[in-house]
Amino acid sequence: MVMSCIWTAILTVSLLSAALLGNMSALSAGVLQGAQSGITLALAMGGSICLWTGVGHLMNKVGITEMLAKLFRPLLGRIFPSTRSDPVLENHLCSNVCANLLGLGNAATPMGIQAAQRLARGKNGVASDELCRLIVLNTASIQLIPANVAAVRSGLGCATPFDILPAVWITSLCSAGLGVTAAWLLGRLWKR
Amino acid sequence: MFGRFGGNGRVAAGKVVEALTDYIVPSILLVVSLIALRKQENSYDLLLSGAADGLKLLITLIPTLVLLLTAVTMLRVSGAMEIISSFLAPIFRFVGIPPETAMLVLIRPISGSAALAVGADLMAQYGVDSQIGRTVAVMLGSTETTFYTISVYFGAAGIKKTRYTLPAALFADFVGFFMASLTVRLFMQ
Incomplete structure (x- = not known):
């Protein structure tokens, strides 16, 4: 229902601006161009999506998520102290973060939800500090290989679709780090 | 407003980073396949079924x-x-x-x-x-x-x-x- 409202709003705004600015013929042609570019984009990134979903599936089956989880356990123990006394929670949390890192959204979300449910237990519907941090960490995407974006770039004719990687890493690290720091600071100020 | 950074040092550093990032994706493909081989997993079949999910x-x-x-x-x-x-x-x-x-x-x-x-x-x-x-x-x-x-x-x-x-x-x-x-x-x- 939300999308229906957004769709109708976009149509209304476009029609009004085109009428005011005299762009109606461009708008009328744009309808078909836009629809076609949806298919063109999907086809252009199709190969990369198939390949990377395949690689992600293989990484998951071979246990690369668990290998990474071992590396990140000490750091996550600091951000989420209750993982130290709860090995099941630690497992869910590490898998969630590492699956996100590898870009395995389908594997990351169920793990993250299980961790969130465990953190929410006995809190009467109030988010604990650790749960807030978990969600901030999940909303600040941390991804080693942003395959979809690289696919879009390559589809649009970019010769070096992966040259954005260093910039993406620094940006993700800053937004996740500062996001969790902000959550930690707010946690000290905010009344329950 | 976005000035160009024309210093030679920066350009050279940029070239090195660019050359290194070129290694990342092919290396990931190889490393994952090697780990799969060592664990005796059928990497080709797993890639195929994953690619089908991608489709x-x-x-x-x-x-x-x-x-x-x-x-x-x-x-x-x-x-x-x-x-x-x-x-x-x-x-x-x-x-x-x-x-x-x-x-x-x-x-x-x-x-x-x-x-x-x-x-x-x-x-x-x-x-x-x-x-x-x-x-x-x-x-x-x-x-x-x-x-x-x-x-x-x-x-x-x-x-x-x-x-x-x-x-x-x-x-x-x-x-x-x-x-x-x-x-x-x-x-x-």
Whole structure:
């Protein structure tokens, strides 16, 4: 229902601006161009999506998520102290973060939800500090290989679709780090 | 306003980083396959079944992309996007984010596929290797659909009082948009 409202709003705004600015013929042609570019984009990134979903599936089956989880356990123990006394929670949390890192959204979300449910237990519907941090960490995407974006770039004719990687890493690290720091600071100020 | 960084040292460092990033993707493919071999997993079959899942994902994605790119193109050619961008331009310039990316910044926390559509449209319009095109790519690659993620997690965990999660998450998004603009300005071009 939300999308229906957004769709109708976009149509209304476009029609009004085109009428005011005299762009109606461009708008009328744009309808078909836009629809076609949806298919063109999907086809252009199709190969990369198939390949990377395949690689992600293989990484998951071979246990690369668990290998990474071992590396990140000490750091996550600091951000989420209750993982130290709860090995099941630690497992869910590490898998969630590492699956996100590898870009395995389908594997990351169920793990993250299980961790969130465990953190929410006995809190009467109030988010604990650790749960807030978990969600901030999940909303600040941390991804080693942003395959979809690289696919879009390559589809649009970019010769070096992966040259954005260093910039993406620094940006993700800053937004996740500062996001969790902000959550930690707010946690000290905010009344329950 | 975005000056070129012409120093020789920076150009050389940029070339080295560029050469190193070229190794990343092929190496990942090889390393994963080698680990699979050592664990006696059938890597080719696993890749095949994963790629088949990717195709299913792509097919569910196509109708969404068609509708959203229609909407985004209509917003752009009607001139509405320019009105919105120029309205927000002073704020964006003030914080150091290119005003051309305004639409993406607004839609990114709300809908992932709409952000992909807006991003692809911007990259096509300004060029994938332009500063705008690259900033858009870094923004897409390093932020998430914040509102969706929050609603999924809190919904599943039965949380009613979300306390400071939304402001903290939106702050992280803002840092992402700002750093995307900054890193592209410093490392590329």
